[in-house]
Amino acid sequence: MDEVLSVRRLTRTYRGRASGGPVQALDGVTFSVARGEFVCLLGPSGCGKSTALNVLAGLDRDFTGEVGLGQGVRIGFVFQSPRLLPWLTVRQNLLFALETSAVPRAEWGRRADDWLQRVGLGPFAHLHPHQLSGGMQHRAAVARAFAVDPDLLLMDEPFTGLDEFTARAMRRELLQLWRETRKSVLFVTHNCFEACFLADRILVMSAGPGRIRDEIVVDLPRPRDDESAELFDRSVEVTRAVLAAARGAG
Amino acid sequence: MELGLPFEPAVGRWRGLGRRLLSPAVGLRVASLLLALLVWEGLSLVVGARFIPSPGTTFAELWRLIASGAVWGQFLITLERMGISFALALVGGIVVGTLMGLYGQAEKLLDLWITVGLAIPGLCYVIIAFMWLGLNDRAAVLAIALSTFPPIAINVWQGTKAIDQGLVDMARVFGASSWRRATRVVFPQVLPYVMAAARSGVGVVWKVTVVVELLGRSNGIGYQLNYNFQVFDMAGVFAWTLFFTLVMIVIEIVIMKPIEGRLFRWRPAVRG
Numbered sequence: 001m002d003e004v005l006s007v008r009r010l011t012r013t014y015r016g017r018a019s020g021g022p023v024q025a026l027d028g029v030t031f032s033v034a035r036g037e038f039v040c041l042l043g044p045s046g047c048g049k050s051t052a053l054n055v056l057a058g059l060d061r062d063f064t065g066e067v068g069l070g071q072g073v074r075i076g077f078v079f080q081s082p083r084l085l086p087w088l089t090v091r092q093n094l095l096f097a098l099e100t101s102a103v104p105r106a107e108w109g110r111r112a113d114d115w116l117q118r119v120g121l122g123p124f125a126h127l128h129p130h131q132l133s134g135g136m137q138h139r140a141a142v143a144r145a146f147a148v149d150p151d152l153l154l155m156d157e158p159f160t161g162l163d164e165f166t167a168r169a170m171r172r173e174l175l176q177l178w179r180e181t182r183k184s185v186l187f188v189t190h191n192c193f194e195a196c197f198l199a200d201r202i203l204v205m206s207a208g209p210g211r212i213r214d215e216i217v218v219d220l221p222r223p224r225d226d227e228s229a230e231l232f233d234r235s236v237e238v239t240r241a242v243l244a245a246a247r248g249a250g
Numbered sequence: 251m252e253l254g255l256p257f258e259p260a261v262g263r264w265r266g267l268g269r270r271l272l273s274p275a276v277g278l279r280v281a282s283l284l285l286a287l288l289v290w291e292g293l294s295l296v297v298g299a300r301f302i303p304s305p306g307t308t309f310a311e312l313w314r315l316i317a318s319g320a321v322w323g324q325f326l327i328t329l330e331r332m333g334i335s336f337a338l339a340l341v342g343g344i345v346v347g348t349l350m351g352l353y354g355q356a357e358k359l360l361d362l363w364i365t366v367g368l369a370i371p372g373l374c375y376v377i378i379a380f381m382w383l384g385l386n387d388r389a390a391v392l393a394i395a396l397s398t399f400p401p402i403a404i405n406v407w408q409g410t411k412a413i414d415q416g417l418v419d420m421a422r423v424f425g426a427s428s429w430r431r432a433t434r435v436v437f438p439q440v441l442p443y444v445m446a447a448a449r450s451g452v453g454v455v456w457k458v459t460v461v462v463e464l465l466g467r468s469n470g471i472g473y474q475l476n477y478n479f480q481v482f483d484m485a486g487v488f489a490w491t492l493f494f495t496l497v498m499i500v501i502e503i504v505i506m507k508p509i510e511g512r513l514f515r516w517r518p519a520v521r522g
Contacts, residue, residue, distance in 0.1 A: 057423045058422070058423070059419050059422060059423065075423065076424075077420070077423040077424070079416065079420065081416065083416050083417055083419075083420040085417060085434075085435065085438075086516060086517070087438050087516040087517075088516075096421075096424075096434070097424040097425075100424055100425035100426050100427075100430065101424070101425060128516045130516075130517075144424075148424060
């Protein structure tokens with residue numbers, strides 16, 4: 001299958017503090033993401049999943065191993081906090097990202113409006129971020145990431161700071177947008193249920209040093225139901241896998 | 251029920267203005283001013299007009315100075331000294347503050363000296379500059395700039411340190427060049443601190459300028475104050491002080507506030 005991302009033996013070592021030696025955040029991490037696939041990186045905090053995402057996004061260049069992005073693959077990013085520029089309106093925030101994207105200039109305005117509409121922020125396009133609720137700010141961040149027309153969407157625990165009900169709505173909306181656009185997604189989370197609800201494939205990570213321990217294919221039909229017993233059973237299974245991975249690492 | 255008028259009728263607008271003027275906040279300010287005048291008048295009566303000229307005498311003297319035109323020449327001289335020194339201190343403060351905020355080495359190298367610079371009284375700079383460079387305007391400007399520089403540098407330093415790196419990373423991930431990140435993401439974050447720095451700078455620069463003129467110049471408002479002091483003309487001292495204070499308040503209201511309002515409209519309203 002066509003791959004948008006392939007990572008080989010990715011290793012990231014932080015030079016140690018005065019006490020103790022160097023800390024290995026990632027050790028020989030190897031995986032790939034196929035075009036149109038939704039992959040979750042799942043693991044406890046400190047297992048290096050955010051580190052991996054920073055490397056993939058080009059924010060961290062101090063690593064060894066290979067990170068292969070397919071020919072001309074462009075990236076969209078949703079951070080844990082919305083990271084909107086507070087002095088711009090919501091619409092201007094989308095334009096700020098569009099102005100340095102591969103999207104032709106003539107389409108910037110239309111795309112910004114279209115994506116704000118799609119995440120339900122159409123009427124709020126001209127407000128500043130501080131005038132929006134936390135959930136709406138996250139919607140704006142999601143709209144920004146989709147608007148730049150990326151081939152690969154990197155998401156770093158984007159719904160962790162939200163209350164459970166808002167997070168559920170956001171997950172459903174994200175899946176809806178994903179089904180419409182079929183972007184490849186690499187989604188980092190520590191929430192087993194979230195991973196089962198969203199992913200085609202889950203990569204289970206453990207800490208000390210960060211490694212991929214297990215791979216679980218979630219072959220549940222879509223659209224998936226938050227309340228279904230099947231999904232719940234799967235998430236229990238996945239939770240066990242994460243715990244087993246953590247034991248294996250210790 | 252709402253009438254749903256498409257525009258606010260003029261009468262309503264005037265009534266709105268009236269309501270604002272009669273609001274408790276404005277009322278308290280007016281009361282505070284009236285009370286101050288009353289206390290001033292009272293003290294003048296009790297202590298004697300030789301030591302505390304009454305508000306009437308002071309304003310009459312102020313009017314005489316303005317009407318005779320004597321005030322403007324001196325005022326422009328002082329304003330020029332302030333302006334040049336302030337510009338020097340602002341540029342220097344922004345450069346040094348930015349370096350200290352961005353680079354740990356620059357911070358460790360300079361933070362002690364900025365603190366020392368802040369601790370030294372403005373008067374010391376003035377005396378030393380005059381002794382080194384002579385009683386001239388070069389020394390005056392240097393002394394004023396040196397004492398205005400530390401508070402500006404400190405504000406910019408703190409502002410640069412407070413930059414949200416997350417926003418810079420966001421811009422980078424979405425493909426912004428380093429120039430674009432500096433101008434569109436970093437600069438707008440530092441701007442409020444530069445404005446605060448300019449404000450504290452304006453406060454310092456005027457106080458030091460007056461001292462400089464009193465000690466080593468033969469013109470300017472500081473010199474006029476000194477002259478009035480020599481001849482024990484209290485009304486003159488009061489009038490000159492009042493004049494410059496009023497000018498500073500006007501600068502604050504007419505220049506600083508509108509600039510800030512325009513620049514920082516996006517910020518959440520501060521309640522208070």
